[in-house]
Amino acid sequence: MNSLFWTQISAIVRIEMKKTFFAKRGLWIYLLALAPVALFFTHSMVEIHEHGARRQMVQKSARQLTERDLFSIGIGMSREDVIARLGEPPVSRTRNRRMRTGRHSSIIVPTEIMSYSDGNNELVLAVQNGAVTGIQKASGISLGQDSYVFAGVFQFFFLRLAIFFGCLGIFMNLFRGEMLDKSLHFYLLTPVRREILMIGKYLAGLLAATVIFSTSTALQFIALLLQFDAAVIAQYMDQNHGLAQMAAYLGVTVLACIGYGSIFLAAGLLFRNPIVPAAAVLIWEAANPVLPALLKKFSIIYYLKSLCPFEITLDPGMPPLFALLASNPEPISRYIAIFGLLAVSILVLLAASKRVRRLEINYSAD
Amino acid sequence: MAVYKRSYRPYSGETTPVWSRFLVLYRFSRRNLFRSKVQTVFFVICLFFPLLCLLGIYANSHLNAITFLSRSTGPFLDVNGRFFSIYLDVQAAFAFLLTAFIGPGLVSPDLANGALTLYLCRPLSRTEYVLGKISVLFITLSWMTWVPGLVLFFVQASISGWQWMWDNLWIAGAIVLGSLVWIAVLSLAALALSAWVRWRIVAGALLLGLFFFGAGFGRAINAVLRTQQGYLIDLSQLVSIIWHDLFRDAGEPPLSVSEAWIALLAFTSFCLYLLMRKIRANEVVR
Amino acid sequence: MSDRIVFDNVSKFYGDVLGVNRVNLSIPPGITSLVGPNGSGKTTLMNLMTGLIRPSRGHVSILGLTPDQPEQLFHLVGYSTQYDSFPKGLTGYQCVSSYLRLYGFDRAQSEQLTWAAIDRVGLRDAAHRKAAGYSKGMRQRIRLAQSLAHNPRVLVLDEPLNGLDPLVRAETIALFRALAKGGCHVILSSHVLHEVDIISDQVILMSAGYVAAEGNIQSVRSEIEDHPMQILIRCDRPGELASRFFAEDHVVEVRLHNDRRGLLVKTKAPDRFYLLMNRIALDGFAVESVAPCDDDVNSVYEYLIGAEEPTR
Numbered sequence: 011m012n013s014l015f016w017t018q019i020s021a022i023v024r025i026e027m028k029k030t031f032f033a034k035r036g037l038w039i040y041l042l043a044l045a046p047v048a049l050f051f052t053h054s055m056v057e058i059h060e061h062g063a064r065r066q067m068v069q070k071s072a073r074q075l076t077e078r079d080l081f082s083i084g085i086g087m088s089r090e091d092v093i094a095r096l097g098e099p100p101v102s103r104t105r106n107r108r109m110r111t112g113r114h115s116s117i118i119v120p121t122e123i124m125s126y127s128d129g130n131n132e133l134v135l136a137v138q139n140g141a142v143t144g145i146q147k148a149s150g151i152s153l154g155q156d157s158y159v160f161a162g163v164f165q166f167f168f169l170r171l172a173i174f175f176g177c178l179g180i181f182m183n184l185f186r187g188e189m190l191d192k193s194l195h196f197y198l199l200t201p202v203r204r205e206i207l208m209i210g211k212y213l214a215g216l217l218a219a220t221v222i223f224s225t226s227t228a229l230q231f232i233a234l235l236l237q238f239d240a241a242v243i244a245q246y247m248d249q250n251h252g253l254a255q256m257a258a259y260l261g262v263t264v265l266a267c268i269g270y271g272s273i274f275l276a277a278g279l280l281f282r283n284p285i286v287p288a289a290a291v292l293i294w295e296a297a298n299p300v301l302p303a304l305l306k307k308f309s310i311i312y313y314l315k316s317l318c319p320f321e322i323t324l325d326p327g328m329p330p331l332f333a334l335l336a337s338n339p340e341p342i343s344r345y346i347a348i349f350g351l352l353a354v355s356i357l358v359l360l361a362a363s364k365r366v367r368r369l370e371i372n373y374s375a376d
Numbered sequence: 377m378a379v380y381k382r383s384y385r386p387y388s389g390e391t392t393p394v395w396s397r398f399l400v401l402y403r404f405s406r407r408n409l410f411r412s413k414v415q416t417v418f419f420v421i422c423l424f425f426p427l428l429c430l431l432g433i434y435a436n437s438h439l440n441a442i443t444f445l446s447r448s449t450g451p452f453l454d455v456n457g458r459f460f461s462i463y464l465d466v467q468a469a470f471a472f473l474l475t476a477f478i479g480p481g482l483v484s485p486d487l488a489n490g491a492l493t494l495y496l497c498r499p500l501s502r503t504e505y506v507l508g509k510i511s512v513l514f515i516t517l518s519w520m521t522w523v524p525g526l527v528l529f530f531v532q533a534s535i536s537g538w539q540w541m542w543d544n545l546w547i548a549g550a551i552v553l554g555s556l557v558w559i560a561v562l563s564l565a566a567l568a569l570s571a572w573v574r575w576r577i578v579a580g581a582l583l584l585g586l587f588f589f590g591a592g593f594g595r596a597i598n599a600v601l602r603t604q605q606g607y608l609i610d611l612s613q614l615v616s617i618i619w620h621d622l623f624r625d626a627g628e629p630p631l632s633v634s635e636a637w638i639a640l641l642a643f644t645s646f647c648l649y650l651l652m653r654k655i656r657a658n659e660v661v662r
Numbered sequence: 663m664s665d666r667i668v669f670d671n672v673s674k675f676y677g678d679v680l681g682v683n684r685v686n687l688s689i690p691p692g693i694t695s696l697v698g699p700n701g702s703g704k705t706t707l708m709n710l711m712t713g714l715i716r717p718s719r720g721h722v723s724i725l726g727l728t729p730d731q732p733e734q735l736f737h738l739v740g741y742s743t744q745y746d747s748f749p750k751g752l753t754g755y756q757c758v759s760s761y762l763r764l765y766g767f768d769r770a771q772s773e774q775l776t777w778a779a780i781d782r783v784g785l786r787d788a789a790h791r792k793a794a795g796y797s798k799g800m801r802q803r804i805r806l807a808q809s810l811a812h813n814p815r816v817l818v819l820d821e822p823l824n825g826l827d828p829l830v831r832a833e834t835i836a837l838f839r840a841l842a843k844g845g846c847h848v849i850l851s852s853h854v855l856h857e858v859d860i861i862s863d864q865v866i867l868m869s870a871g872y873v874a875a876e877g878n879i880q881s882v883r884s885e886i887e888d889h890p891m892q893i894l895i896r897c898d899r900p901g902e903l904a905s906r907f908f909a910e911d912h913v914v915e916v917r918l919h920n921d922r923r924g925l926l927v928k929t930k931a932p933d934r935f936y937l938l939m940n941r942i943a944l945d946g947f948a949v950e951s952v953a954p955c956d957d958d959v960n961s962v963y964e965y966l967i968g969a970e971e972p973t974r
Contacts, residue, residue, distance in 0.1 A: 052601070
C-alpha cells in the first residue's frame with residue numbers, strides 16, 4: 011500500500027471519527043456502553059453502604075459474633091434463646107404486620123425485627139409472639155464471587171448484546187447510514203479506490219467501537235473493585251491474576267469489535283434492512299453450539315467465548331431461547347481463537363470489498 | 377371589477393361515518409404491507425404452527441391412528457392450558473418478528489416525507505391517526521395469535537364436547553387477553569419508535585434492541601444486585617408473568633402479577649405519550 | 663488521451679424501469695447542456711459518466727478512462743450532484759478541504775485550493791458555517807466549489823443554477839464560460855431553457871430515456887424538417903415582399919407583423935429562402951434585418967419533446 015492510500019485512509023478516518031463519536035444519533039451507543047458501568051457502580055455503592063451498616067452493628071453488638079453463631083438460629087426458636095446465643099440485638103425495631111385470618115378478616119400482629127452481624131454476614135430475624143417466625147440471611151460479597159458475576163454479565167450481556175448492538179449501530183451507519191443520509195456520493199466522487207474507502211471506514215468504526223467499549227470494560231472493572239479494600243484489590247491483582255483477567259476482558263472486547271464490526275459493515279453493504287442481518291447473525295451466533303464443526307468456525311462467539319477468563323455455567327431457570335443464546339460452545343486454544351476470529355473478519359471484509367466495488371448510488375431505493 | 381364564474385361546488389354527497397374514517401389508514405397500510413412478497417411469505421409462515429397444532433389436536437382425537445403410529449395407548453398430547461400457553465409462546469415470537477418488519481415503517485415514512493401534516497389537515501384527528509396505524513398491527517397480529525388460538529380451542533371443544541368447553545372456558549379468555557396484552561405492547565413500542573426515529577430500518581433495529589437489550593440488562597441487574605427487580609425492564613418476561621397467571625401455570629414467577637401489570641401499563645403509557653407528543657407537533661390547529 | 667466523453671450504446675435499467683436506452687454520444691470540450699423533462703434520463707447520464715451507477719449495457723469513456731477507475735478518473739472529473747446533503751457536522755470549508763485531502767493533497771495545498779474554490783463561488787464569508795445550515799443557493803455554491811476545487815478537466819453539473827440569485831447566476835455562467843474557454847468540458851443539466859440557449863456550445867435533448875437530438879442548436883433546428891423554420895424580416899415594404907414569397911413553393915406561410923414594418927415567414931427550405939433573400943435585397947427592398955426566430959433551445963425543445971409526456 012503506498013503513501014497515497016495511507017493519506018486517503020487517514021483522511022477518511024478523520025471525517026468518520028467526527029460522525030461516529032459526536033453524532034447525536036450515536037448517543038444510545040454510549041448508553042449501551044455505560045449501562046453496565048452504572049450497574050457495577052451502583053452495586054459497589056450499595057455494598058459500601060451495607061458494609062458500613064454491618065460494621066456499625068458489630069460495634070454496637072454486646073458480644074463478638076461468628077458466622078457459626080449467626081447461622082445457628084432457626085425458625086421457631088424463642089426470643090430468649092436467640093438473646094442467649096447472640097446477645098441483645100444491635101439494631102431492633104418493631105412493626106405492626108397485618109396477618110390474614112380468613113377470607114375477609116385479618117389481625118394486626120406486632121413484629122420485632124432484630125438484626126445481627128459478624129461484620130461480613132447479616133442476620134435479620136422477625137419475631138412474633140416471642141418466637142422467630144422469619145429469617146433473612148445476607149452474606150457479604152467476596153471479590154471472588156463478584157468477579158464470577160462480572161464474567162457472567164460480560165459474556166451474556168456485554169459481549170452478546172451491548173457490543174453486538176453497539177457494533178450494529180456503528181458499523182451499519184458507515185455505509186447504510188450514509189445511503190439513508192444521501193451523502194455517500196461524497197466519497198464515491200473522489201479518487202479513492204472503493205476498497206480503500208471501505209478500509210478507512212472500517213478502521214474509523216473500529217476505533218470508535220474499541221474506544222467506547224474498551225473504556226466501558228475498564229470502567230466496569232474499576233466500578234466493581236470500588237467496594238473492596240485496597241489490600242484485597244492488591245492481592246487480587248497480584249496473586250489472583252486480576253490484571254491478566256482485566257487484560258483478557260479488554261482483549262476480548264477489542265476482538266468482539268473487530269469481528270462484529272466486519273460482519274455489520276458487510277451487512278450494511280449487502281442488505282437494505284439491518285433487521286434481517288441482525289436477526290440472522292443473532293440466530294447464527296445462538297445456534298453455534300448445534301452447528302457442525304466446520305460451520306461453528308464461522309461465528310464470532312465461538313472464538314470470543316474461548317478467550318474469556320471464566321467458564322460460566324447456565325442458570326437452570328433460564329428460558330430455553332435465552333439459554334440457547336447463552337450456551338457455551340466447546341473451548342479452543344487462545345491462539346487458534348485469535349487467529350480464527352481475525353481470519354473470519356478478513357474473509358467477511360473481503361466479501362464486502364467485492365460488493366463495495368460494484369456499489370451504485372440509488373438513494374431513492376432506500 | 378373581476379367577475380368570477382362560480383363553477384366550484386363542494387362535495388355534498390354521502391360520506392362515510394366519522395367513526396370509521398381511521399380504517400382508511402388501515403386499508404392503505406394493509407395493502408402496502410402485503411405488497412411486499414417477503415412480508416406476505418413471512419405472514420404465511422407464521423400460520424404454520426397453528427396448522428401444526430390443529431393437526432396435533434385432530435390426531436389426538438383419532439386414537440386409532442396414534443396407537444398405530446406410536447404403539448402406545450396414552451394420549452398423544454394434553455390439550456390444556458399448558459398446550460395453549462406453548463402455542464402462544466411460539467406465536468408471540470413470530471408476532472415480534474413480524475412487528476419488527478412492519479411496525480417501524482408505519483409512522484416514520486410519514487414523518488420523513490412530511491405526510492403527517494397532510495393526513496392531519498384532513499378531517500382526521502391525532503387519535504384517529506394513531507388508531508388507524510395501530511389497527512394495522514392489531515388486526516394483522518390478531519390473525520396470527522388469538523384468532524387461530526380460538527379456532528384451535530373451538531376445534532378441541534367440538535371434539536371433546538360441551539363439558540370440556542365449559543370447564544376450560546378460561547383458556548379462551550387467557551388466549552384472547554394474553555394475545556391482546558402482547559399485541560398492545562408490541563404495537564405501541566413499534567409505533568413510538570417509528571415516530572421518534574426518522575429511519576424505518578433504525579426503528580426496526582431499536583425495536584430488536586429494546587426487547588433483547590431489556591431482557592439482557594434486566595438479567596444483568598438481577599445478577600449484580602442480587603435482586604429480581606431487573607425483570608421490570610424485561611418486557612417479554614413481564615408479559616410471560618401475566619401469561620403464567622392467565623394460563624394458571626404452576627411455579628412461582630420472579631415478580632408478582634400486579635407488579636408485571638403495573639410495569640407494562642407504565643411502559644405502554646410512556647409509549648403512547650411519546651407517540652402522541654411526536655404527532656402533536658404536526659397537528660394542524662383548527 | 664482522447665478529449666471526448668463517449669457513450670457507446672449505453673443503456674441503464676433500474677429493475678423494470680428504463681433509465682436511458684441505447685445512448686451513443688461523443689461530447690467534445692465546451693459547454694454541453696443536457697435538456698429534457700423530468701425523468702428523461704439527464705441525471706442518469708451524469709451518474710453513468712461519474713461511475714455512481716454502472717451501465718446495464720454498453721460502455722462509457724471519459725477522456726479515455728472508464729468510470730470504474732475512480733482513482734484516475736476523479737483527478738480529471740468534478741461532479742456537482744443534485745443530492746442536497748453533506749457529511750454530518752462539516753462546515754463549508756471542511757467539506758471542500760476534506761474532499762481535497764482524499765485526493766492526497768497535503769494540508770497546505772488543500773487549504774490553498776479550498777480557498778481558491780470558495781472564492782470562485784463567492785462563499786468566503788460563510789465558509790466556516792456548518793454546511794447543513796446553508797441556504798439552498800449556498801449549498802449549491804459549496805457543491806460547485808467542491809467539484810471544481812481540484813481543477814478538473816471535466817465538470818459535470820446537475821442543475822447548477824438552481825436556487826442561485828440573479829447576480830450569482832450571472833457570475834456562475836461567466837465562470838462556466840471561462841472554464842470552457844480554457845478547454846474544459848462543462849456538462850450541465852438545466853430546465854431554464856433561455857439560459858441553456860445563451861451558454862451552451864451544444865445541447866443534448868433527452869426524452870424518455872432516449873437522446874432526442876444532440877449537437878449545435880442551429881444544426882439541430884435545421885434537421886427538424888417537419889416544423890417549417892420561422893424567420894422574421896424587418897423591411898420597408900412588407901406587403902410587396904409577402905407577395906414575392908407566396909410565389910415560392912417552399913414558403914408555407916407568411917404573416918404581416920402588427921406594426922406593418924415586418925413579416926414572419928415559415929419555410930420548409932431555409933437555404934433556398936436565404937438565397938432568395940439575397941436576390942430580393944438586390945431588387946431594391948430596404949431589408950433591415952433577417953432573423954430566424956425558432957432556432958433556439960426553447961423551440962427545438964417544444965418541437966422535439968414538448969408534445970411528449972414524461973414517462974417516469
